[in-house]
Amino acid sequence: MARHSKAPLREAPDGGWGWMVVISCFLVNVCTRAVSRCLSIFFVEFQNYFAQDYAMTAWIHSTVDCTTMVFAPIGSIITNRYSTRVTVILGGLLATSGLILSSFATCLEYLYLSLGVLTGCGYALSYSPAIAIVGKYFSKKKAIAYGLAMSGSGIGTFVLAPVVQLLIEEYSWRGALLILGGLVANICACGALLRPLSLEEDLPNSSINSIVSRCTSDECSYKVPREDPRLLRHSVDLNCPGKDCDRKQLCNCCPSYKEYAFLLTPDFLVFAVSLLFMAYGCSTPFVHLVPYAVSAGVNQKQAAFLMSILGIVDIVGNISFGWLMDRGCLKKYRKYCYILTTGLDGLSSLFIPILTSFPLLVPYAILYGYFDGAYVSLIPVVTSDIAGNAFLSSALGIVYFIHGIPYLIGPPIAGWLVDATGNYTAAFLVSGLSMIFSSMMVISIDWIKKCRNSVDIQTTIVESDPTTTTFLTASDNQI
Template sequence: MPRRSNVPLMEPPDGGWGWIIVINCFLVTVCTRAVSRCFSIFFVEFQNYFAQDYAMMAWIHSTVDCTTMVFAPIGSIISNRYSTRVSVILGGVLASAGLILSSFATCLEYLYLSLGVLTGCGCALAYSPAISTVGKYFCKRKALAYGLAMSGGGIGTFVLAPVVQLLIERYSWRGALLILGGLVANICVCGALLRPLNLIEELSSSAISNIASRKTSEEGSYKTQRDEPQLLSPSADSSFIEKESANKQPCSCCPSYKEYAFLLTPDFLVFAVSLLFLAYGSSTPFVHLVPYAVSTGVSQQQAAFLVSILGIVNIVGNITFGWLSDRRLLKKYRKYCYVLTVGLDGLCSLFIPILRSFPLLVPYAVLYGYFDGAYVALIPVVTSDIAGTAFLPSALGIVYFIHGIPYLIGPPIAGWLVDTTASYTAAFLVSGLSMIVSSMLVISANLIRKCRNSVDLQTAITETEPSTATFHTATLDLI
């Protein structure tokens, strides 16, 4: 494997080893997001074995999702301080160990710790750093790269859902968890192939200016190549670059406040609040769709096939919206595409209580899976547009951290509504309304910002008009 270069790139390469990064991120997504989505298939077996109500079962899935999101900033810190490889490989070890230990569970509380906390922590250390690496390797085709990389969640769900069901039938739920533990261990291999990349924008401003002045004095100007990424001259002192890069992160154990400066921007604050509603709404369908389908008379195999449909259509949403968002006409409107897909996803969930047969649930799975794949692929892109590529690892850590609390309380609240009302109607209605509110928050913030900018511009013009009139009067007097 080629060694990491100390000479930073002026811009992402948009290809080359970046496609290997996309493939590895795809596999990491399969081993984290797809595997966790299939946990709901185990719930019927857990309920029969441990003799607990469904609300207690839902805590397993919510604990996994919550831990994955809450520990995401830890993954970003490890990635920033050491390397992405260290974080992803460590995450693979923890996630695999959690699944293997879960196969020996004798009580529900044991599963909360092994499957919920340990596996969730491993997914957190692997998922967020792997996703952020894709953003560093791509610029012009960033949305497409993210669409391909994150389609692993859909493809993995499509393939793993029936496979997990067959594994449970043949080897029981203990054997299925043991086999999944071996599968998830492949995250370590993916982490070893994530080569770090130095970008010039990640250096401090003083380092950039000093390096630029050295380059200017030696050659007079930078050489630009049409098809290759621009590099700083190899004659630049690499030790000086390393020193300046280290100055940006003075402490090896504590994050610098400069890495989280984006938190003070209004756009990111509104985006963060909207993510709270989005996380709550999106957590319910994947957890409760299979039990809801079974409660309407759908067989267990058909219910698992609904999850497969969600997964395969999720792939189409990932890739097509990623490709469309990179087009010149839509590139400026990525945020609006994100808002549209979130709102339509919530609208789909409002209609699920009236869908009480397998033929009616299939269109729901198709629509919900497509829009879910679309906005999931756009979350890193929108985060990069708001926070900037230099802050992307830290920003993604915060974005997934924000998902933590809603992912923790969402499925149990929905399970409590199911137990209280003896129906899934309230659970899915709250889920759909929550996602619609999330989309309205983002679009409202955009409208308010545009109105404020328009008022500020009008005020500036009004203030400059008297001075312009005075200037013209003085000029006429002189003539």
């Protein structure tokens, strides 16, 4: 194992051991997101074995995704306290245990706990920390690095979808879950390769931690300076619980503030709300595409092959958009590319009512898979652009936490719509419209940023020059 150098680097190395980190993150995506997507192939088996309707069975998949995202901030907290390596290995052990225990299930409620909660917690501790550390190793090549790393979900889906179907036919669903548990154990090996990296921006003299020096023994309250770019000119009061306050005390009593100061920014808040609608919309096709194809008359193997097509095209979207976003002429348009791909992904789902055969569903799988791969690879990049690279680990934890509630309620709501209407039209239409609305919300971020900057400039001029303030007041009175 490569040794970790404690000497801080001025900037990300953009290569070297970073490519091993990309490979590790790629494999973590295979063992988490790809395996999670392929769980929909088990749905027919679960329905027949446990004699339950589709809505009840859909709770298994939604619980896995919800737990993965809701507990993502815990993965960030453990990473900040210890290391990415420890967090990912712990997550691999939990996810493996959940899948192995699920092979002994006797009822759906058992699967809710073993497959949904336990495996989901393992994924939560593995997924976001592995993604966040890629951003530490890359700066100029960040988009292509994330494109390659995130393509693991697409390649994994392409390979695992037919393999899982074959495993179910040969060993039943119990044997298939047991074998998947052995596959997911490789997360522990991937975690061992995630060597920590020290950057100057993470040291105590960085912009966010420099605020600590303002706290003295005579004055325990201080305000965040308006010129601090990481906090985007927000004034926040922090108080230490005692008369005497020094730097060490402040660091110990306010750790959450330092790690989550980006939550104060209005552009991140708008981005967070848009993710709620995006997460709801993107969950439906992955859960319901195979059952929809079967209901339309497509045989089971062809329906599973649609997931393989979606997965392989997802890879093309990951890598091609990652490469494009690193071009100098397109770097400043990353956010707009994210908006475009999210909107087009939702638009493609609106055509699902007229796609009633395998040849018609193939173009849908291609379009949806490509745009899905594109915006998924851009989520960490856009998050880094909005929150700042120093906050990337904590910001990704919050971003994936926001995915939790839509992932929990999305598939069951879609299943309820299927049971209520007798078809999948309403489920896919709501999914597509939700993603389109999400992309429209992100457009408003630039407008909010311009309004905030204009107000801050005016405030800075007034506060920094009393003479100007007097002159402006006198001029206003004359007018």
